[in-house]
Structure formats: C-alpha cells, structure tokens
Amino acid sequence: MTSKALSIIENDGRAAKGKDPNLSDEELRRIYEIMVMTRVMDDKGLVLQRRGGIGFYLQSTGQEASHIGSAYAMLDSDWFFPAYRQPGILLLRGVPLDDIVNEWFGNDGDTSKGRQMPVHYSFRSVNFVSISSPIGTQLSQAAGAAMGAQMRGDDTVFMTYCGDGGTSSNDFHAGLNFAGVYKAPVVFVVENNQWAISVPFQKQTAAETIAAKAQAYGMPGIRVDGNDVLAVYRASKEAVDRARKGEGPTLIETVTYRMGSHSSSDDADRYRDKKEWEAWGKRDPILRFQKYLQQKGLWDAEFETEVQTRSKQEINDAVKRAELRSLPAPESMFDDVFMNQTPQIKEQREDFLALEGEADEAQGEFPL
Amino acid sequence: MSTMTLLEAANKAMQHEMANDERVVVFGEDVGLKGGVFGTTQGLQNEFGDDRCFDTPLSECGILGTAVGMALYGLRPIAEIQFLDFIYPGFDQIVSEAAKMRYRSGGEYTCPMVIRSPYGGGIRGGHYHSQSSEAYFCHTPGLKVVIPSTPADTKGLLIASIRDEDPVMFLEPKRIYRTAKGEVPDGEHVVPLGKGRVVREGSDCTIVAYGAMVPLVEKAALEAEKQGKSMEIIDPRSLVPLDEELILESVKKTGRCVIVHEAPRTCGYGGEIAAIIAEKAIEYLEGPIARVTGFDTPFPYALENLYMPDVRRVMSGIAKTFNW
Numbered sequence: 001m002t003s004k005a006l007s008i009i010e011n012d013g014r015a016a017k018g019k020d021p022n023l024s025d026e027e028l029r030r031i032y033e034i035m036v037m038t039r040v041m042d043d044k045g046l047v048l049q050r051r052g053g054i055g056f057y058l059q060s061t062g063q064e065a066s067h068i069g070s071a072y073a074m075l076d077s078d079w080f081f082p083a084y085r086q087p088g089i090l091l092l093r094g095v096p097l098d099d100i101v102n103e104w105f106g107n108d109g110d111t112s113k114g115r116q117m118p119v120h121y122s123f124r125s126v127n128f129v130s131i132s133s134p135i136g137t138q139l140s141q142a143a144g145a146a147m148g149a150q151m152r153g154d155d156t157v158f159m160t161y162c163g164d165g166g167t168s169s170n171d172f173h174a175g176l177n178f179a180g181v182y183k184a185p186v187v188f189v190v191e192n193n194q195w196a197i198s199v200p201f202q203k204q205t206a207a208e209t210i211a212a213k214a215q216a217y218g219m220p221g222i223r224v225d226g227n228d229v230l231a232v233y234r235a236s237k238e239a240v241d242r243a244r245k246g247e248g249p250t251l252i253e254t255v256t257y258r259m260g261s262h263s264s265s266d267d268a269d270r271y272r273d274k275k276e277w278e279a280w281g282k283r284d285p286i287l288r289f290q291k292y293l294q295q296k297g298l299w300d301a302e303f304e305t306e307v308q309t310r311s312k313q314e315i316n317d318a319v320k321r322a323e324l325r326s327l328p329a330p331e332s333m334f335d336d337v338f339m340n341q342t343p344q345i346k347e348q349r350e351d352f353l354a355l356e357g358e359a360d361e362a363q364g365e366f367p368l
Numbered sequence: 369m370s371t372m373t374l375l376e377a378a379n380k381a382m383q384h385e386m387a388n389d390e391r392v393v394v395f396g397e398d399v400g401l402k403g404g405v406f407g408t409t410q411g412l413q414n415e416f417g418d419d420r421c422f423d424t425p426l427s428e429c430g431i432l433g434t435a436v437g438m439a440l441y442g443l444r445p446i447a448e449i450q451f452l453d454f455i456y457p458g459f460d461q462i463v464s465e466a467a468k469m470r471y472r473s474g475g476e477y478t479c480p481m482v483i484r485s486p487y488g489g490g491i492r493g494g495h496y497h498s499q500s501s502e503a504y505f506c507h508t509p510g511l512k513v514v515i516p517s518t519p520a521d522t523k524g525l526l527i528a529s530i531r532d533e534d535p536v537m538f539l540e541p542k543r544i545y546r547t548a549k550g551e552v553p554d555g556e557h558v559v560p561l562g563k564g565r566v567v568r569e570g571s572d573c574t575i576v577a578y579g580a581m582v583p584l585v586e587k588a589a590l591e592a593e594k595q596g597k598s599m600e601i602i603d604p605r606s607l608v609p610l611d612e613e614l615i616l617e618s619v620k621k622t623g624r625c626v627i628v629h630e631a632p633r634t635c636g637y638g639g640e641i642a643a644i645i646a647e648k649a650i651e652y653l654e655g656p657i658a659r660v661t662g663f664d665t666p667f668p669y670a671l672e673n674l675y676m677p678d679v680r681r682v683m684s685g686i687a688k689t690f691n692w
Contacts, residue, residue, distance in 0.1 A: 081437070113474035122473035129440060130473035134464050140433025141465065145441040147434060151393065151419050152443075170457060174430030181425055336475040337509050339533040342562065342609035 003209045005255050006235055007225040013291030021234045025298055031072060031229060032293060033307050035064040035286050038088035040311040041097075042260075045104060045118070048319065049264040054104045056118045060085045062227070062259030065285030066191045067161065068092060069232030070252065073240045074159055079127040081142035081160035083135075084119055085191065085258075093126035097318040107325035113336070114328040136162055136169025139188065143175045146184035146249075157243045158186040159236075164204050165196025167213065176251065180217035185243035187236065188251045191226060193258035198271040214251035226254030227285040230292070256285075330356060370552055375545040377519035377552050378408050378484070381526035382446060384555070386416050389444060392530060394421045396431055396448030396484075405450055406486060406545055432458030432483065436465050439481040444530060452487035452539060453496040459504075466535040467510030479535045482526070487515075488580050488630055489662075489676050490543035494669040500579075500631035500662065505537045506607050506640070512536040512561055513607040517582035519550045521605060524559030532561060541579035548583065564611035566618070570600035573624035573689055576615055576641055578603055581628045581677060588682035597686065607637055615641060616649050623654035624689040630676050633661040656692055660685035 008019045023031070042059040049057040060067065067086035074080070080089055090100055099111055103121055106114030112122050112130070122130035129138065142160035149156040166172055167190055179186050190210045194201045207213060214221025220242075224235045232254055239250035257280035261268040268277075293299035334341060334349040341349070372380065385392045394412055396404075400423040403410030412421040424431050428449055435447040449455045455462070466479040489498035505513045514529055514536055516522040522540070529536040541548075567582060568589055577585040582603050589599035600618050604611055619625045625645055627638035638659040645657055660677045668675050 079441075111474055111476065112472065115472050115474055120472070122476050124473070124476040130469060130477050132464060132468070132472070134460055137433065137460060137465050140430050140461070141437035141440065143430075144434025144437025144445075146437070148438040148441040148443045170429045170460075171433055174425075174427045174433055177425055177427065178430045178434050336471045338470070338512070338609075339478070343612060344609065 003223065005223045005225045006231045007228050008230040008234065009228050009288055009292045013295040015230065015292065019234065021230055021237065023233070025296070028293060028296070029298055031068060032289055032299070034088055034091045035068055035229070035289065036307050037091050037311045038064050038068065039286060040308070041087065041091075041100070041315050044315045044319065046260070046264060048104070053323070054118050056264055057104070058084055058119045058263040059260040060087055062257045062280065062285065063191055063193055064088055065229035065232055065289065066226035066254040066256045067189070069229040070159065070187075070189045070236040070254070072233050073236035074157060077127070078157045078159065078240070079129065079145060081129050081138040081145070081158060082131055083138065083161045083163065083166065084131050084133070085163065086161050087119065087121075089128060090121060090123060090126070093123070093128065095123050095126055095128075097314055098321060099123070101315070101318040101322045102325065105322045105325065106328070107322060108328050109322065109325050110328070113332055136166045136171035136175075138162070138171075139166070139169070139175030140171045140178060142186050143179040143184050146179065146186040147182050150182065150184055155244050156185070157240050159189060159240070160186060161189045161191060163196060164190065164192040164194065164201045164210060165199065166190065167210055168204055176213070176217040176219070176249070179249040180219050183246070183248035185246070186249045187239045187243055188249065189236070190251065190253045191256055192253050193256050195258050195262070195268070195272070197262040197266060210253040211251060217251070219249045219251055221251045221253070223253045223255065226256030227283045227288055229285060229289050257283075370554055371549060372519050372552050373546045374516065374519045374522050374540070374548040375406060375408055377522040378526055378540060379410060379412070380552065381523040381530070382409065382412060383415065385527055385530045386412065386420060391442065391444040392420070392446065393438065393443055394446045394448065395424050397424060397426055397450050399423060399448050404448065406542065408484075408540070409448065428454055428456070428458035429461065432461035432466070435481050435483070436461055436469070436479055439466070439479040439535075440469070440477055444480055446482045446484060446530060449483060449485040451497050452485040452501055453499050455485060462505070462511065462535070462537075463508045467508045470534065471510060478533060480533050482529045482536050482538050484538045484540065486542035486545070487539045488541050488543055489667060489672050490580060492669070492672065495667045498667045498672065500629065502539055502607060503631060503635060503637050506637055510534070511608065513539065514561060514605065515539045515541065515579045515607065516605065517541065517544070517579055517603050518548055520552045520557070521559055521565065523552050524557045525561065525605060528558050528561050531558070536561070539579070543580040544583060559605070561606045562609035562611055564602055564604040564614040566614070567601035567603050568599065570598040570622065572598045572622055573626060573686055574600045574602060574615070574618040574622045575626045575628060575682070575686070576602045576604065577628040578605070578607070579630075581630060584677065584679065585628050585682055588679045588686065591679060591683055592686055597690070599686070612644055612648075616645070619645050619649050620652045623652055626658045626660060626682065626685040626689060628660045628677055628682055628685070630662045632664045633659055634664050636661055655689040658685040658688040
C-alpha cells in the first residue's frame with residue numbers, strides 16, 4: 001500500500017502521460033459547469049443562511065472534484081447513499097434547482113415535505129437515498145442494498161460517501177466488513193477533507209492513510225488526489241466497473257480539503273491554521289480543471305463569464321421562487337410516520353386541528 | 369390445524385412467507401447453517417438456499433444497517449438479533465434510520481423490514497439474555513412493536529409483520545418458546561397488527577398482559593376465580609399500534625385494571641396503558657390501577673424468579689384494585 005495518491009492533471013494543466021481518461025469535450029465541459037454550479041449554489045446557500053432566509057447551510061466548497069468526479073462514473077440506474085457534502089450529484093443527475101432550494105426552505109414545494117433541516121436531501125427519482133445527520137449510517141445501508149441487488153441478479157452499483165470522521169464510525173467497519181465478506185457491488189468513497197468539524201485527520205486515526213484500511217476488509221484501497229477531477233473519475237470508474245463485473249467492493253480515499261467551515265453553525269477560523277487553508281486554496285479543484293480545459297482549448301474567459309452568469313441567475317431565480325412559497329400544511333406533520341396513521345396519531349391530529357381552530361376563534365385567549 | 373410450539377410457529381411463518389414472496393430474506397448470527405441458537409430458523413437455508421437465509425458477521429450494527437439497505441432496495445428483510453439485549457450496537461439503525469426513513473424522505477423511501485428478537489427473562493440468562501426493553505422501541509415514532517403470546521398468534525402476527533409496509537420489531541417471548549403449545553392454522557393465517565385479543569372474558573377486573581406474562585396471568589385468573597373474582601384478560605398483541613378500544617371497553621365493563629409486564633416499572637409500557645385509562649375511562653374506575661412489573665433494577669441472575677412477576681405478585685396487584 002503506497003500513500004502516494006493518484007493524480008492526473010499536472011501543474012501546466014496537461015494530463016499525466018497515459019492517464020487521461022479521454023472524456024469527450026462535451027462531457028468535460030458538462031463536468032466543469034456542474035462543478036461551478038455547485039460552488040455558486042453553495043455560496044448562495046451560505047449567504048441566504050447569513051441573511052436569515054434559511055436556518056442552516058453546509059457547503060461542499062473545495063470538494064467539488066471529489067464528489068462530482070466519483071459520481072460521474074456511475075450509470076443513471078446506479079444508486080447513491082450520500083453523506084451531506086455531495087450536492088453536486090443532484091445537479092449531475094438533473095434534479096431541478098427549484099427542488100433543491102425548496103428543501104433548504106422546507107416549504108410546500110419541498111419533496112421531503114419540510115421534514116429535515118437544509119441539505120438533507122432525498123430524491124428517489126434519481127436514486128439518491130435520503131440523507132441523515134448521524135455519521136456513517138449510510139455505509140452499511142449501501143452494503144445491504146448492494147447485497148440485495150446481488151441476490152436479485154441486478155447489475156446495479158452503489159456508491160456511498162463519508163468523510164475522514166466517518167471512518168471512525170461503527171457503520172464504517174460494519175459496512176466495509178459486510179461488503180467484503182459478500183463481495184457486494186459497492187464503492188465506498190471517503191472524502192478525506194482533513195477535518196471532522198474541529199478534529200483533524202491525525203486525531204481520527206493512527207493509520208497513515210484511509211485507503212490502507214481497505215486491506216483489512218479484503219478489498220482494494222485506492223488513494224487519489226481529491227482535487228483532481230480526472231483522477232477521481234478514473235479511480236471511481238475502475239471501481240464501478242469492477243463492482244458491476246461482480247469483483248466486489250472498493251474503498252477510495254479522495255484527499256481533499258474542506259475550504260469552508262463545517263457548517264453555518266461553525267467558525268473554522270477558531271481552530272484552523274490560516275496558512276493551511278491558504279495552501280489548499282492554491283489547489284482549488286475548479287481552477288485545476290480549468291487549466292486542463294484551457295490547454296485543450298475548451299475554456300476561455302468568455303466561457304467562464306457565461307457559466308458564472310448563468311449559474312448565478314438560475315440559483316437566484318430559484319431562491320426568489322422559493323421565497324414566495326408557504327410552509328407545508330400543518331396537518332402534514334402527521335403524515336408518513338407509517339403508511340397508515342395509527343389510531344393514536346389520528347387522535348393527536350384531530351386534537352391538534354381542533355385546537356388550531358379554537359385558537360383562531362379565541363384570538364389569543366386561553367379560556368378554561 | 370397443527371399443534372406446535374411458539375418457536376415452531378415462528379419458523380412456519382417465515383417458511384410460509386419465503387415461499388410466498390421471493391423478496392423475503394432471513395439473516396443474522398447463526399441463523400443459516402445452525403438454524404438459530406434457539407432453532408427458530410431451522411430448515412430455512414436448506415429449503416430456500418443460502419441466498420435467502422444466511423449467516424452474517426457478528427455485528428448487530430451491520431445486520432441492521434444492511435437490513436435497512438435491503439429494504440430500501442425493495443427486499444423484505446427479516447433480521448434476527450440473537451438476543452434483544454445485544455441489539456444496542458444497531459440501535460441507531462433502528463431508531464434513526466428505519467423508523468424515520470418514510471417520514472424524513474417525505475414518503476419517498478420506506479423500510480418494510482422485520483427485526484425478530486427473543487426477549488424476556490426466566491431462562492437463567494442473566495442481564496444479557498433476559499431483559500424486556502420493548503419500551504425503548506415503543507417510544508420511537510415510525511416503529512411498530514409486536515409481541516405474541518401463543519403459537520397461533522406468533523404465526524399470524526409474524527406473517528402480518530413481514531407483509532407490513534413499515535419496520536416492525538417482533539419480540540419473541542423466549543421463556544415460552546417451547547412451553548406455549550397450541551393449535552395453529554395451516555397455510556395462510558394473518559393476524560392484523562393493532563388488534564388485541566380477549567384471552568379470557570370476565571366481569572370484575574381487567575388484566576392487561578403480553579408475551580410470557582399471558583400464561584402467568586391466566587393462572588392468576590384461575591386463582592382469583594376460586595375466590596369469587598372474575599378476571600378478564602386482554603393481550604394487546606401489538607404495543608404499537610395499540611388497540612386502545614379493546615382495553616378501554618374492558619375496563620369500562622370491569623371498573624378495575626391490573627397491568628402486568630416483566631420490564632422495569634418506570635417508563636415501562638404499563639405506564640402508558642395506565643395513562644390512557646386515566647385519561648379516557650377514569651369515571652368507570654372503581655379502584656386504583658395496579659402495575660405488576662419487574663423492578664427498577666438491572667436483571668438479577670440468581671434472583672430472577674423473585675424479580676419476575678409471579679402468580680403471588682399478580683394476586684397482590686389484583687387485591688390492590690379491590691382493597692384501598
């Protein structure tokens with residue numbers, strides 16, 4: 001196991017000899033546009049939170065190559081069991097911006113019906129499984145779904161994500177262990193962004209790399225430069241192909257950096273060295289990819305302006321539309337606990353609605 | 369009809385559903401080759417193959433996490449947790465994932481899965497093979513909690529649980545795995561969740577009990593009858609959803625209620641039943657509600673017979689509803 005990470009885009013923007021995945025011009029430009037859109041969307045989300053428009057936001061800034069590059073290796077019929085820092089997958093899969101933004105607001109247009117805090121998406125239409133906040137739970141679920149596909153003879157591949165912090169969770173061990181034992185078609189992508197809120201990678205594990213952990217689970221472990229979208233894509237494509245051929249799971253460690261704070265509730269300046277942040281800023285995954293595109297004649301200032309302007313316009317428009325919407329209907333709180341409401345939930349719903357009605361009539365009084 | 373034990377009835381229910389629906393898979397520790405440490409899954413691997421009934425690594429977190437994933441993908445997993453006392457490494461997958469999936473995804477994703485686990489004391493198993501922790505699960509919205517007390521109910525309720533569209537905790541009273549014997553309908557037999565059973569009709573006092581406490585309170589009812597008191601016994605069969613109507617109707621008729629469970633008293637399910645009666649039928653009560661339960665102590669190995677409710681304690685509870 002080498003700790004050297006696979007890297008493809010060199011300093012001058014050229015691909016390392018023999019390693020270019022040779023994506024078409026159209027594909028390359030699409031990946032770039034989605035990376036830019038993801039960042040623009042993240043910027044807007046944080047600004048919106050700061051202005052009080054939404055209650056919370058969590059950015060993926062700096063990790064666009066890591067999650068978009070890996071997700072690009074999947075077929076539309078494949079499934080994602082995401083963590084909470086992979087919003088670019090939704091854009092890649094064509095989820096409308098309105099659906100994404102409505103989730104931030106938890107409004108009556110939110111397909112999850114306002115049930116979760118911002119960025120905890122669920123989009124069954126594109127096989128993007130509902131996100132939860134507890135760390136790592138999706139890893140064993142992905143292994144289970146992959147075992148299920150295997151039993152049914154489907155060739156679906158599953159990709160699941162966590163951060164370096166997630167590798168300490170019970171489910172990391174359980175998920176990789178089960179996937180290894182049953183040779184399940186799942187790719188574990190660990191986005192090693194160096195920080196789990198305020199705890200650095202070195203305090204998460206004494207292992208030199210996360211990729212090294214794969215050996216103990218009997219699967220290949222690949223370490224890749226997470227800010228190099230082509231390297232991430234190439235490693236992921238190989239892993240996805242192996243999984244589809246029945247050759248079992250892979251652990252991919254993408255070495256990257258969380259450029260923002262953990263979330264809108266956190267201030268990384270309080271615990272992080274500014275120099276470290278500046279150094280990683282010079283390795284920005286979007287600028288890196290830009291250089292590659294430029295030397296291939298696929299990027300220029302005009303294209304950049306067009307992509308930036310369009311992205312900002314689209315997100316601003318979606319936010320404006322979302323702001324006009326209302327909260328979900330109060331009684332919807334009682335739906336979807338079970339397929340059918342239990343007598344207890346029905347009764348609570350009726351009591352709640354009766355009191356809501358009374359409150360209107362009593363105009364703020366509380367008669368006994 | 370065939371006569372069988374509660375344990376055999378659980379086995380027959382799984383066999384029936386595995387034959388009926390190819391999405392049904394059974395897995396857990398030692399459930400495949402060995403057929404389960406109690407023998408509940410015996411023969412299933414032979415009959416349906418090791419794709420449908422299989423052994424897993426020793427990890428409750430993994431068993432339950434993979435079960436959630438399979439359910440999300442469209443299978444109907446039945447995950448066995450060897451003893452309910454071992455379930456906690458997978459607690460997160462039950463309460464934060466399976467139970468909340470439908471709600472948090474706005475109804476997009478669901479987790480139709482059954483978590484089967486033997487529970488309860490009386491087998492000389494100490495803390496870690498004896499506890500009754502049903503209340504933890506009843507307190508989690510999104511989870512159904514089912515506890516049978518007869519072989520026929522075991523088959524009917526387990527089949528209903530496997531067919532349910534939501535996650536179900538199916539807790540098997542291991543103390544009566546082999547002692548509860550009875551007639552069980554052959555073939556299709558479904559007992560709907562949320563419908564209790566009148567175990568015995570009576571007129572003076574209602575006893576609510578579930579699991580291994582049902583045969584116990586039946587004995588106590590016979591004792592009470594000798595003393596001229598007529599006991600009605602209600603087995604709710606599922607704690608979530610609860611058949612409140614059946615309990616309330618009975619209490620309105622008898623005017624008295626004793627609730628019996630082996631779990632510790634504080635925040636135990638008996639408190640919920642008592643509260644429902646107090647809220648909705650207090651004017652019918654002719655005496656205080658009594659709870660006969662395990663004590664608020666960890667489960668004591670050597671003294672388990674004194675910890676668990678017995679006929680004497682149930683009689684004492686009945687007496688409290690009459691003499692106050």
